Amino acid sequence: MWIHILVFILTFCIMEFMAWFTHKYVMHGFLWSLHADHHKKDHDSWFERNDAFFIFYAVVSIGCFLLWQNGILEIGLSIGLGIFAYGLAYFIVHDVFIHQRFKLFRNANNIYAKGVRRAHKMHHKHIGKGDGECFGMLFVPLKYFKK
Template sequence: MTILPALGITLTTFAFMEFWAWFMHKFVQHGPLWFLHRSHHVRHPHPVERNDLFFLIYGGISAALFITGDDGGRWWFWVGVGIAAYGTVYFFVHDVLIHGRLRFWKKSKHPYLRALNMAHKTHHKTDGRDGSQEFGLLWVSPKYLRLARQQAAAKQEKIKSTVE
């Protein structure tokens, strides 16, 4: 397969995974598979939670697509690349930046990443299965982007006024 179709399949899969993650989170993880996802909504001292099984499931699907994808010769190999790329971004944004499961990436000052963090905190305001909002990862509601930009501007104004 040539590079252009491979890139197209990979990027399309990556974009689709945001919708898929939202759908699965809202209707499956907060639905019939709540018994696995619940571990993510309660505080616990463990480094691993039942919710991490979802990462293994998608990793397994991606690996199967790689293995059977004829080293990039079959279109589904590139679907596996898109799933793996989304999973990698998901890990760094959700697990590392937002939840701090690894301590090498501190809270970001970038308005978009701050907005993602705010939206996720809104999602975690409830520890139950029902009543949560904001189920996506990379797409963030414009209200959080506005709030993050306002906070950044207010912080800059405060810094500016203390310097003068």
Template sequence: MNLLIILLTFFMMEAATWLIHKYVMHGFLWGLHRDHHDRDDDSILERNDLFFAIFATPAIILMYFGAKQTFGYLFSIGLGITFYGIAYFFVHDIFIHQRVKFLKNTRNPYLLAIRRAHKQHHKHLEKKDGECFGFLWVPIKYFKMYFKNKN
């Protein structure tokens, strides 16, 4: 049962990420997220990186209280959020933004679609008129763009 809760939480985080990215990061917390769209320096860290701590906090709290309940459902939810955060870090920061040079020349259609959708998102330098707020799931047109070229 705990594995099911972890997996369900992981996949539900995609919807939560879309909502938070569109309405919080591009809304009232735009001041923290802005430098991620308008990078004009070569610094390793940006204000946007503070979202790591903001999003990790509920996962830590859930795992803490869940561990007190002999690793019950709260712990599993916290673990699902944590696994999503790890996936986000590897795909977004390492693969897409190349903070560590990895899979730079991939030909994988799925990874290329994610990268293209994220480029479309970053095309907008202001908080309004954005698109592609998701992370692991992006609009079908980006998948079609790369999967049709595989044949």
């Protein structure tokens, strides 16, 4: 039981690194064509090409569930749930809170909310593929929490 809880927590934390790595080297790298509309909106749709990136991690998470269900990977459920939980947290922080794609949490003004919002604003000041900063999402550098 404890190993499953530990794997879930570890997976959630590793996903922050995976999100940073994917954002910096894939989204701002060879798949910039999918991510560019997130930095400079060039369409009238509510959806962005950038939204396609969630599909990759959803497939990995579902794959872990299937491996667990078929008795191939005992900790597959813990890994799959960790990936899912991170994806949900990312969606709430990034799409709902920061970009206000759903009008919720508009008045969140605590230290964490301000720091994450500041860090993401610094990331979006760069509309091009290069010269970016702050590619993480949930854990951002401490300098963004200072006034």
